[in-house]
Amino acid sequence: MAMKKEEIHKGVSEFYAGLIKEEASDGCTSCCSPEAGTTCCGPEASTGIAESVGYTKQDLETVPAEATGSSFGCGNPLAFAEVNEGESILDLGSGGGIDCFIAADRVGKSGKVIGLDMTEEMIEKATKTAAENGYDNVEFRFGKIEEMPVDSASVDWVISNCVINLSPEKRDVFGEAFRVLRPGGHILISDVVAEDLPAEMREDISAWASCVSGAVTEGEYLGMIRDAGFEQVEIVDRLDYVQTSEQQPYKLASIRVKAIKT
Numbered sequence: 001m002a003m004k005k006e007e008i009h010k011g012v013s014e015f016y017a018g019l020i021k022e023e024a025s026d027g028c029t030s031c032c033s034p035e036a037g038t039t040c041c042g043p044e045a046s047t048g049i050a051e052s053v054g055y056t057k058q059d060l061e062t063v064p065a066e067a068t069g070s071s072f073g074c075g076n077p078l079a080f081a082e083v084n085e086g087e088s089i090l091d092l093g094s095g096g097g098i099d100c101f102i103a104a105d106r107v108g109k110s111g112k113v114i115g116l117d118m119t120e121e122m123i124e125k126a127t128k129t130a131a132e133n134g135y136d137n138v139e140f141r142f143g144k145i146e147e148m149p150v151d152s153a154s155v156d157w158v159i160s161n162c163v164i165n166l167s168p169e170k171r172d173v174f175g176e177a178f179r180v181l182r183p184g185g186h187i188l189i190s191d192v193v194a195e196d197l198p199a200e201m202r203e204d205i206s207a208w209a210s211c212v213s214g215a216v217t218e219g220e221y222l223g224m225i226r227d228a229g230f231e232q233v234e235i236v237d238r239l240d241y242v243q244t245s246e247q248q249p250y251k252l253a254s255i256r257v258k259a260i261k262t
């Protein structure tokens with residue numbers, strides 16, 4: 001029997017709250033990255049993981065270490081964005097805030113960044129990091145990406161890093177992204193897609209929370225973005241860490257998708 005959406009939200013949120021608590025107790029985290037399940041300990045290890053998923057040294061130099069250490073993404077969505085000063089950016093599933101802090105540096109004091117997340121521990125941690133590092137142009141907001149507490153047609157960019165695969169209602173997420181964007185605004189998403197996932201894995205909440213079981217095929221993913229109303233939907237990059245195993249013959253890939261609300 002398929003897991004209910006409430007069970008998925010609860011399981012995913014508890015998983016990420018647990019990672020933050022783990023990190024607070026021993027300084028280590030598990031990563032939702034190409035090497036999902038590996039442990040990152042210390043600043044060098046977390047910087048190394050961040051670089052391996054697409055952040056440049058330059059990006060990481062300006063980001064607070066607390067955010068790099070709590071990075072659970074599978075890409076660098078802003079690597080493909082021509083963001084201008086004064087623009088507004090919404091990050092879906094902002095976690096410890098790494099992409100929000102990179103975005104905040106790009107949009108400058110006259111711009112605005114909102115990080116949205118349903119895990120209170122993530123919101124608390126990211127808000128503390130922002131306050132301690134003087135980021136006045138970033139706000140972390142508690143809420144679900146399927147029902148965003150964000151005004152319609154209010155942002156220039158919607159970004160997201162390894163989050164939408166975790167949603168049990170991906171169509172709602174893309175619909176909401178379309179609603180909150182201004183005409184001419186873009187989505188830029190790094191996420192995981194999968195082929196041939198065994199049906200029983202869909203029932204495994206820890207595999208779901210680790211960015212595996214909730215992943216859909218690339219075709220389904222792009223189709224949902226188009227159905228939401230977006231145009232010029234294109235894959236701008238992919239991280240080739242396709243994983244196949246004899247025991248579990250399924251494939252995962254991490255893609256970067258860009259699209260526009262005309």
Ligand SMILES: C[S@@+](CC[C@H](N)C(=O)[O-])C[C@H]1O[C@@H](n2cnc3c(N)ncnc32)[C@H](O)[C@@H]1O
Nearest residue numbers: 032071072073093094095117118119144145161
């Ligand atoms: C894999 S982590 C990625 C965090 C961040 N984007 C990064 O790159 O470090 C997933 C994050 O998405 C949040 N999340 C998952 N599903 C969500 C949903 N339906 N609504 C809001 N936040 C969600 C989790 O709480 C967690 O912080």
